[in-house]
Amino acid sequence: MNLTRRELIAQTVAAAGLSALAPNETIAAERDAWRRELARHKIARFDSFHLQDRFPRRVGANANGSVQNYGGGFRVRRATTDSGKSGWSMSYQDDAVFEPYIGATVSDLFDVETGVREEARPLDRILYDLAGSILNMPAYVILGARGPKxxxxxxxxxxxxxxxxxxxxxxxxxxxxxxxxxxxxxxxxxxxxxxxxxxxxxxxxxxxxxxxxxxxxxxxxxxxxxxxxxxxxxxxxxxxxxxxxxxxxxxxxxxxxxxxxxxxxxxxxxxxxxxxxxxxxxxxxxxxxxxxxxxxxxxxxxxxxxxxxxxxxxxxxxxxxxxxxxxxxxxxxxxxxxxxxxxxxxxxxxxxxxxxxxxxxxxxxxxxxxxxxxxxxxxxxxxxxxxxxxxxxxxxxxxxxxxxxxxxxxxxxxx
Ligand SMILES: [Mg+2]
CATH class of the missing domain: 3.20.20.120 (Enolase-like C-terminal domain)
Structure with missing residues (x-):
């Protein structure tokens, strides 16, 4: 299914029960609808996992001499809401950093227009995936869809x-x-x-x-x-x-x-x-x-x-x-x-x-x-x-x- 941004917005606006409005009003209305929806979901838990990349071949060194080999490991973290929605991303901080956010609504932590709120910075990218899951919207659409697909x-x-x-x-x-x-x-x-x-x-x-x-x-x-x-x-x-x-x-x-x-x-x-x-x-x-x-x-x-x-x-x-x-x-x-x-x-x-x-x-x-x-x-x-x-x-x-x-x-x- 290929939806343009306009169609995605129309779908969201329709789901929120809004009628046809002028373009600026539509954008404001659509954002309000998104905010209201994000306010309905509370963070219930976090899980974190260690994953390991596999390159298709052994990769050699660069000018500084370190051989890259077969790929590195990294940590990912998943947030799940009380409504069963989830979002995840690579995440660098310790588990303890995330505990204070349990119980917060997604709209407490994230605004569709500006992104993560300052006090929720460690969750930054996780919230694009989670908000995307709640709003049924790709991250690039949340970001404004100003570039190509x-x-x-x-x-x-x-x-x-x-x-x-x-x-x-x-x-x-x-x-x-x-x-x-x-x-x-x-x-x-x-x-x-x-x-x-x-x-x-x-x-x-x-x-x-x-x-x-x-x-x-x-x-x-x-x-x-x-x-x-x-x-x-x-x-x-x-x-x-x-x-x-x-x-x-x-x-x-x-x-x-x-x-x-x-x-x-x-x-x-x-x-x-x-x-x-x-x-x-x-x-x-x-x-x-x-x-x-x-x-x-x-x-x-x-x-x-x-x-x-x-x-x-x-x-x-x-x-x-x-x-x-x-x-x-x-x-x-x-x-x-x-x-x-x-x-x-x-x-x-x-x-x-x-x-x-x-x-x-x-x-x-x-x-x-x-x-x-x-x-x-x-x-x-x-x-x-x-x-x-x-x-x-x-x-x-x-x-x-x-x-x-x-x-x-x-x-x-x-x-
Ligand atoms: Mg370079």
Whole structure:
């Protein structure tokens, strides 16, 4: 069943017994109807579970040397109401944090217009799934349905598989095969990790040479694919320009974190990109140099990112030196994106929230993209965790298609 947002709203309004109204009145009436409905459900209990991701293959290291292997573990938490409705999400805090919320109505904790209320911040994303379940509405509709339903997605798991000891014989073909495997799973865009020369290959020039060979080999194998590269700040400016010169026939979509953000060096990189006649975008802002937590501060308007860090990125974006912002999905915090996405949109810069390395995060980011818009492409994490049914989602022409299922459309299958 495919329902447009308008049809979903009409259905909700009709269910609430409201007649046809002018558009603004309809929106206000629909929100009031949602609020009244959420007020009828009280949190009765929480359960939490540990899940384990399974990547489709062993994933190698990035420039910083840590091998990613077969996927990490994570905790999820489910809230169930006295009416038997439930919602769940990845959840990082201890069980004890959640006990005080038992007995609260969903509308005490969550507002359809603004998201989680400040005092209920630990429940943030759980409440989109729960409210979605109560209102029979996908998370992206609750978020405003300002983006598309077909979300461009890339495979974020193309690491240094050529350097895994098991792949010594296969060399670069191990990376090409990893792309092909994700292609079979529906991906048409691939982010290749770069920066082998930082510590994984010596001398440094050999690492850079291998990086270039890998990009060329993937381009030859997948002529129509979108190729992104990510150096995790391992390159110098000169190495970045050399790399882009040597791969200029490969039509790179973006280069991510070539080196730490620096206005003068980024200006020179932009100049080189123009000189080479490339349309390669510069993506940056994933790494947190100084978190608020490390400074002994509680989360602020940008979550655990400092104002100074985000303001510097925004300033670089306004000067057209950074084209895409990669702030992490959860370091910002789900509901905070509703406030700050319009800021990024006003500054004319799209985002692609960082999601590596837990599989549910790509779907949360895709719902955000469909809800708020201004997301260029979503970072996909190929693989699955046992206990989650992802089958409501599909891929078509390299896009992830948002399902009409309530909440995040991911079913927990633990009993
Ligand atoms: Mg990155």
């Amino acid at each position: 077909n979300i461009p997605i890339y495979s974020g798991s193309i690491y240094f598989d050529d350097l895994l000891p098991d792949n010594a014989e296969r060399g670069i073909s191990a990376v090409v095969d990893a792309c092909r495997q994700d292609y079979q799973a529906g991906y048409r865009a691939f982010k290749l990790k770069m920066g082998r020369g930082k510590q994984m290959m010596t001398p440094r020039e050999d690492g850079l040479k291998r990086d270039i060979e890998v990009v060329r080999a993937v381009r030859r194998a997948l002529p129509d694919a979108r190729i992104l590269v990510d150096a995790n700040d391992a390159y110098t400016l000169d190495e970045t320009i050399h790399f882009l010169t040597e791969t200029r026939e490969c039509n790179l979509y973006w280069i991510e974190e070539p080196f730490e953000e620096d206005e003068d060096q980024l200006k020179r990189l932009k100049g080189a990109i123009a000189h080479l006649g490339l349309s390669t975008l510069i993506a940056d802002g994933e790494a947190r140099r100084e978190s608020r937590n490390r400074q002994g501060l509680p989360p602020g308007g940008y979550g655990d990112y400092t104002e100074a860090f985000v303001e510097n990125l925004m300033s670089l974006a306004e000067k057209k030196l950074v084209d895409v912002l990669l702030l992490d999905l959860d370091i910002i915090g789900y509901s905070r994106w509703r406030t700050i996405m319009p800021e990024f949109e006003r500054a004319g810069v799209p985002v692609s929230p960082h999601t590596w390395a837990w599989t549910p995060r790509s779907y949360y980011a895709a719902q955000l993209a469909g809800g708020l818009g201004n997301v260029l492409i979503v970072e996909g994490i190929p693989g699955q965790a046992e206990g989650i049914d992802y089958s409501a989602y599909s891929k078509r022409n390299g896009d992830l298609i948002l399902p009409d299922q309530p909440g995040f459309g991911l079913a927990l299958e633990l009993e």
